[in-house]
Amino acid sequence: MYIKEVYLKNFRNYKEQIINLNENANVFYGNNAQGKTNILEALYFAALGRSFRTYKESELINFNNEYSNILITYVKDNKENKIEISLNKKNSKIIKVNGIKINKNSELVGNINLVIFSPDDITILKQGPQQRRKFLDVLISQLKPKYMFELTEYNKILESRNASLKNRSIETLDIWNEQLASKMEIIHKYRKEYIDKIQEKLKVIHPGLTNNKEEITIIYKTNFKDKESFLELLKKNEQNDLFKGFTTEGAHREDFEILINNKSLNLYGSQGQHRTAILSLKIAELKIIKEEIEENPVLLLDDVTSELDEQRVLSIFDVVKDYQILITCTDLAQILKYDCLTKNIKLFNINSGNILE
Numbered sequence: 169m170y171i172k173e174v175y176l177k178n179f180r181n182y183k184e185q186i187i188n189l190n191e192n193a194n195v196f197y198g199n200n201a202q203g204k205t206n207i208l209e210a211l212y213f214a215a216l217g218r219s220f221r222t223y224k225e226s227e228l229i230n231f232n233n234e235y236s237n238i239l240i241t242y243v244k245d246n247k248e249n250k251i252e253i254s255l256n257k258k259n260s261k262i263i264k265v266n267g268i269k270i271n272k273n274s275e276l277v278g279n280i281n282l283v284i285f286s287p288d289d290i291t292i293l294k295q296g297p298q299q300r301r302k303f304l305d306v307l308i309s310q311l312k313p314k315y316m317f318e319l320t321e322y323n324k325i326l327e328s329r330n331a332s333l334k335n336r337s338i339e340t341l342d343i344w345n346e347q348l349a350s351k352m353e354i355i356h357k358y359r360k361e362y363i364d365k366i367q368e369k370l371k372v373i374h375p376g377l378t379n380n381k382e383e384i385t386i387i388y389k390t391n392f393k394d395k396e397s398f399l400e401l402l403k404k405n406e407q408n409d410l411f412k413g414f415t416t417e418g419a420h421r422e423d424f425e426i427l428i429n430n431k432s433l434n435l436y437g438s439q440g441q442h443r444t445a446i447l448s449l450k451i452a453e454l455k456i457i458k459e460e461i462e463e464n465p466v467l468l469l470d471d472v473t474s475e476l477d478e479q480r481v482l483s484i485f486d487v488v489k490d491y492q493i494l495i496t497c498t499d500l501a502q503i504l505k506y507d508c509l510t511k512n513i514k515l516f517n518i519n520s521g522n523i524l525e
């Protein structure tokens with residue numbers, strides 16, 4: 169699939185802008201803080217219904233305006249489609265897919281399939297579990313909108329259980345335990361399935377990136393076995409949860425770990441090993457999406473040449489030869505040196521929210 173046109177109105181530092189994209193490589197270059205990442209953010213927003221930088225949607229609206237519109241025209245399965253988003257500072261959001269208003273994010277995700285790689289990703293294997301869960305949740309949600317729906321339901325139940333813990337409404341806990349365990353069973357099944365799929369891909373990708381020197385393993389860190397035992401665990405934790413005022417076990421606490429040659433990457437990995445491992449994960453993500461939707465996802469590369477060396481960048485380009493790519497950079501020469509891109513490339517100079525093709 170590919171994005172054909174992006175229209176932005178009052179989005180971040182863009183007043184009104186139409187961007188016609190090339191089906192292959194698109195490079196957005198310019199100094200810092202000119203609006204390069206903002207373009208990727210608009211696309212991500214249209215794909216997933218949220219930003220990768222902020223939870224506050226009002227931040228996306230231009231400082232001097234009350235509303236913002238994004239209109240994305242994309243081609244998938246040889247058909248042209250449109251996603252339209254209207255944001256208002258009064259916190260209202262309207263999303264239309266091909267003219268039809270949708271009510272849930274889970275109805276939006278999966279229409280535009282994309283993978284984003286940004287400098288922030290470099291550290292996801294080092295930091296706390298939140299970013300890793302997000303990686304997994306975004307991947308699965310794109311392919312199984314039902315998963316996003318179930319996860320949203322899970323979070324609502326979790327909020328209710330946590331409220332009961334805080335108010336010490338002990339009599340309601342049984343109900344929340346039961347509902348949480350039911351949702352947990354569904355979420356666990358999806359996560360297990362996709363961790364297994366990632367492992368399958370990593371097994372091939374990672375040795376290729378490391379001259380066969382490294383073997384990689386992904387481990388799903390979960391305390392869920394089946395619904396019954398999870399219910400018991402929730403019950404057993406009740407006193408502790410009441411003391412802490414929140415639910416200490418469940419989908420919202422899960423994680424995954426990466427082993428390199430059977431040793432924890434987090435504990436023993438070098439900076440370079442972290443970079444290669446995250447690269448392998450991103451390539452696995454691209455391949456899984458491609459396999460399942462039977463089309464190429466769009467790849468967004470935010471400032472990657474600042475973080476990845478030439479060989480690592482080449483290994484990405486090698487996978488995405490016929491994909492649509494949107495690349496941001498400050499130094500155009502850092503991108504133009506890759507011959508594999510220059511055959512079909514469109515350049516956009518970004519300067520204070522103005523774009524020169």
Ligand SMILES: Nc1ncnc2c1ncn2[C@@H]1O[C@H](COP(=O)(O)OP(=O)(O)O)[C@@H](O)[C@H]1O
Nearest residue numbers: 180181200201202203204205206227229230231
């Ligand atoms: N809501 C907004 N209204 C107007 N300008 C904004 C808004 N949000 C961010 N900006 C501006 O956008 C610029 C940052 O854009 P960004 O795409 O992150 O830059 P870069 O080109 O470095 O990737 C900054 O100049 C910032 O002031």
Ligand SMILES: [Mg+2]
Nearest residue numbers: 204205471496
């Ligand atoms: Mg940027």
